Amino acid sequence: MKTNTRLILSQPPEADTHPDLVLDRGKDGDGVRDWVWREKHRLLATYIDAARSAAKSPKFSHWIYIDPFCGAGRMQGRDESFTRPGGAMVAWRQSQISNASFDQVLIGDLDKSKVDACQARLAAAGCKVKAFQGKAEDTVNDMIRAVPPRSLCLVYIDPYNLSLLSYQMLKALASLPKVDFVVHFSTMDWLRNTANATNPAYPRLDEVSPGWRDRLSGVSNSSLPVALFNDWYANIEALDFQFAKAHPIFNNTQHEIYKLVFFARHPLPIKLWGDVAKEKNRSLFED
Numbered sequence: 001m002k003t004n005t006r007l008i009l010s011q012p013p014e015a016d017t018h019p020d021l022v023l024d025r026g027k028d029g030d031g032v033r034d035w036v037w038r039e040k041h042r043l044l045a046t047y048i049d050a051a052r053s054a055a056k057s058p059k060f061s062h063w064i065y066i067d068p069f070c071g072a073g074r075m076q077g078r079d080e081s082f083t084r085p086g087g088a089m090v091a092w093r094q095s096q097i098s099n100a101s102f103d104q105v106l107i108g109d110l111d112k113s114k115v116d117a118c119q120a121r122l123a124a125a126g127c128k129v130k131a132f133q134g135k136a137e138d139t140v141n142d143m144i145r146a147v148p149p150r151s152l153c154l155v156y157i158d159p160y161n162l163s164l165l166s167y168q169m170l171k172a173l174a175s176l177p178k179v180d181f182v183v184h185f186s187t188m189d190w191l192r193n194t195a196n197a198t199n200p201a202y203p204r205l206d207e208v209s210p211g212w213r214d215r216l217s218g219v220s221n222s223s224l225p226v227a228l229f230n231d232w233y234a235n236i237e238a239l240d241f242q243f244a245k246a247h248p249i250f251n252n253t254q255h256e257i258y259k260l261v262f263f264a265r266h267p268l269p270i271k272l273w274g275d276v277a278k279e280k281n282r283s284l285f286e287d
């Protein structure tokens, strides 16, 4: 495969401007796994590069990046002696390198030390950044208010747990007229949760796909994982979005752990993501 030399991730990691500030160390605190930068951040950066001309069309007043689960902007990989840029920094630097800098970057995180660190790192890299501390389902409302009319927005939703992928949060962001989404959808969490889905003591999926219990009341337990996933798709499509083909991400034992899901209203971003995420491996749920 031809290497895109414009990609930020084709180069060695740039130095951290704030080595004294907090780092992301992964869900369990023992280091971020390599598929985060090899797959997730690579796809995000590749999409930003692919969208560079369209995003700077005179149709749009601004290109805005929205990241309500931003982390610290810098991460410690497992078993690595150096650190790497986090997703928001990869996105910002890619937009610069692709000559299509985001006009505004809106970041948020529940953890104040992380959102402050991410803001400091982005500002040091020349980014016009606004930071919001709090739960994503709350901060997105402030972010939406910060978006100027006629902007094109790229939303990156990257929570650790599926239960944080609140439908109400996505619905709020969907009020932006020109918006494209890259979403981390934890397949492993989905499978774990669907095993207990019909037990009312496990309410986690109700936040993700409200109303599924009524719509899927006749579905057998063994069919639930696929049926629930399709139900979530239908709920997102009801907000007037189309999906591109999801990109499965595998761990080192070749188990699918999550999908990067992309949805948009316009056919061009759907096509661009389709080109970016061409994937030979079969997904757990073929869609």
Ligand SMILES: C[S@@+](CC[C@H](N)C(=O)[O-])C[C@H]1O[C@@H](n2cnc3c(N)ncnc32)[C@H](O)[C@@H]1O
Pocket: 024, 068, 069, 070, 071, 072, 073, 075, 085, 086, 087, 088, 108, 109, 110, 111, 114, 134, 135, 136, 137, 158, 159, 160, 164
């Ligand atoms: C997977 S990490 C983010 C990694 C980052 N997006 C990247 O690509 O480098 C998830 C982040 O979500 C934050 N978080 C957890 N619960 C949250 C919530 N309810 N709202 C917003 N952020 C939350 C955590 O503090 C953590 O920094």
